[in-house]
Amino acid sequence: MSGPRFEPVRTVRAYERIVEQIEEAVESGSLQPGERLPSERELMAQFAVSRSTVREALRVLQARGLVRSRPGDPHGAEVLPFSPAALHKSMTTLARVDELSLGELVQFRMVLDASANLLAARLRTDEELAEMAAAIERMRAAVAGSYDEFSAADVAFHDAVAGASRNKLIQICTDVVRSIVLDLIAEKIAAAADREALMRQTIRHHEEVLAAIRAGEGLLAARLSRQSMYDYYVGYVPEEERPALRTLLE
């Protein structure tokens, strides 16, 4: 007879228990963003641990983007609204240590952006269409101006499309991956000789995409957006990675 099946006991650090409890409170909504945690000295009384332990727990929660503490703040640590900062951090780490290539990142963007366009073409409201058009207008205005303005308007366009997809996960991942890509090639873009030509081409592409979205042509919008992104980034992607990108075109 095997008797009662005992489970292996996992020793759990004290600070982990604290993290779990506070995390649970935040995720269940019983601690709302904007609310304050008790002060560290108060917490150490409530959890019956020392302040070092409380602080280690708070460091973990802070690293996960759930709370923020400022020195001197008499109200204690603040519960934050969710932000993809932690997501961003771990994806950036992934990109660096796991050697995510620029090609993979761009390919991923092509996939996500195309899907966002497909969905947007079928779900967009008139307000969202206007937002996209306004972004393109800002891009046009920025061709003569600074590249930063152009880039910001470009981002705004993609954000508008992602928003119209009604899928937060697509929005967030798009956002995270885009900033990683832009970070990777920032200096190359700054040095690009034919930047103005590229900008004009991008605007043309975006107009075509917008027209497809406006017409409700999801598949067309998706294809155009893939092509647009390919054209925009292919110059920065190493020769040997380009075929994989083209796989998504046809």
Place this chain on the structure above:
Amino acid sequence: MSGPRFEPVRTVRAYERIVEQIEEAVESGSLQPGERLPSERELMAQFAVSRSTVREALRVLQARGLVRSRPGDPHGAEVLPFSPAALHKSMTTLARVDELSLGELVQFRMVLDASANLLAARLRTDEELAEMAAAIERMRAAVAGSYDEFSAADVAFHDAVAGASRNKLIQICTDVVRSIVLDLIAEKIAAAADREALMRQTIRHHEEVLAAIRAGEGLLAARLSRQSMYDYYVGYVPEEERPALRTLLE
């Protein structure tokens, strides 16, 4: 005259400087996975700070999945190979606090999985095809057995496809989102009455997908996989979210 443009000084906590330094060492590769950090007492000497500060830094690094420390280990904290655990954690948080709906998650999986299939159909090797076929075989063998086995084989199939896509980002995101979805509906699946019928249907679908991949029919494989995932999960998705999923079908 405006004089020299001074920048606002951002006060940086001591433990953050330590995190930065170690993080940089890991990401740049000068600290390889498997290597050990000096002991906390050694680190406190090297960084010229107290042990509490060192420990807070280590907690952050541990929360980011870069290192792990075991009590009593005479070799110091271990540098870990990258794992999507941190990514998983923050996405789970996102799903809980930001109310990511099951519909959005499934939709995201449909997008990623379809892209993986599209790429796999064009890039797969014969070994990868065999791996997919073996997974289906295991699924078939598990229909009569436990659902866990079936599920594991199903996961193996999707992993094989994701692997054949040659895109680590797709692999990892697929993996993370899948486990969140499965976690969300675990109890519903356990209670499903028509589970066996669903399993048989899934196998049939997977066979069709595999045939398309084998034939190099990327678009077909993508469409079939979307349909397959829709059929598999639609029963768990609230009525009002289903139209958004169907948007991806046609």
Place this chain on the structure above:
DNA sequence: CTAGTGCACTGGTCTGACCAGTAGGCTGCA
């Protein structure tokens, strides 16, 4: 009623201590 000041308290850091756990060397036995 407002501008300015002081204070109580906060988070960040330090020191120093104790404990349970681990690995590796050492001892003693076969």
Place this chain on the structure above:
DNA sequence: TGCAGCCTACTGGTCAGACCAGTGCACTAG
């Protein structure tokens, strides 16, 4: 000589108590 088992030095986890610079608020002086 080979190995089993013990010892010890050191580790990470936790605690207690202290100091400092910074913050917000109540109070005060104008």
